[in-house]
Amino acid sequence: MKYLYFPGCSLKGTGKAYEESLLAVFGALGVELQELEDWNCCGATAYMSVDETKSYALAGRILALAERERLDVVAPCSACYLVLNKTQKSLQEHPELHRKVTGALQAAGLDYKGTVKVRHPLDVLMNDVGLDAIKQKITSPMAGHKFAPYYGCQIVRPYATFDDQHNPVTMDQILQASGAECVEYPHKTRCCGGSLTGTVPEVGLRLAYILIKEAKQRGAEAIVTVCPLCQFNLDGYQDAIAKKYERVDLPILYFTQILGLALGLPAADLGFKRGIISAEAVLAGR
Amino acid sequence: MPLEQKLKYEAERDVKFANWVTRETGGENLRHCIQCGVCSATCPLSLYMDYTPRRLINLAREGFKKEVLSSLTIWLCASCYACRVECPKKIQVTDIMYLLKRRAIQEGVYPRHFPIPVLAKEFGRMIFLFGRVNETLLVIDLFLRTNWFRFLGMTRLGMNLMRTGRMSFIPEQIKRKRELRKILAALDAEEQKESAL
């Protein structure tokens, strides 16, 4: 099994722990990831507010580079995952946009056909690797641990590509296969506030606080997420939340970190030291 | 007490603006809105907005350009798409927010010192320069441009990120920046051709 890997800016920056744990887990499961050569930023949500056509062209370059390799692209960051999917859809639906974007790409010697498949790591794990194959490789199950599975917005909205839009379950299933328990978490797809935590803290901090508090009340010892921006918001701003509301102290982890532990990988290879809120309790005895 | 006009008049409408919205990507079926309010009910930010999403949609399609473009609502929208997936008339509320943000930036009417438009523009500038975005530099730049006072309050977060090795002051760059610039230049040329028409 081999895929192209599009990390995006976050996984090389504040979301390093996601990259580290993802590469370790895929390696352990025998899935090869080849990093897309000379990839650029996808534009995320921010650039779409400045220039529509250029946003699509940025994503178009990524897709055109990927097409050359004839492999599915794995995009672990929720923002990248949505941008790439949305670009393919919008170019398909709007001929004028398609003409402009493909024309500009051609001016730079790039060919866009819209043929590449954009995949999320959860999708690959569930549908290509398979739960049974994963279960067979679990050597140190996370028995006794309880987590709140948090999906955030952009992998289920607006397109639900591989999971239920209102009640996604793929991450629950992977955490359960790792031997852990998932608490009932009704906020699993509620927005974390995106960049508002930094730009308008009086609003953003409250959204983050609600998510953390709810998970704690439900008895979770950590929130487990799939998105580097969610992780950053919920983990990085807990000091600010403590000042404004109350101290909650809940570790915010990536699903690949938990799966990695269950696969018997050493915590040191899974980016645990990068959490601002320490995950000692999760690591106890490991 | 200064008197303030509370009702809107027919004469204040800019019908051209409303028509423009329906021609942009995502705005096509704006007029199908039945004002049910599901978008406002679903939106996690609506309680902070000056106009709820439902009201904003109504103002936009009636052509109240000034209210819409200078609203905080469009900048508080976090693009979570909750409204869009619940809307019974399949109105692409999120994309309408996007197209209004673009127009507000173009016309320079966004709220001053409200950092989100600044962030959006800075993000774009960084992509043109390097092809990639360095979050650390982006945040520093943002605070210096808007409210460097608040930046001081963020030093704790900065130190935490430093301690955990998640900060970097060296911009990541792509190799073929010329390729990227060619793409953008081609789009600029296209745009000029269009506006000359």
Ligand code: SF4
């Ligand atoms: S949910 Fe849709 S139809 Fe209802 S008010 Fe909002 S935009 Fe209009």
Ligand code: SF4
């Ligand atoms: S996309 Fe924007 S307007 Fe719609 S629910 Fe989310 S924050 Fe609210």
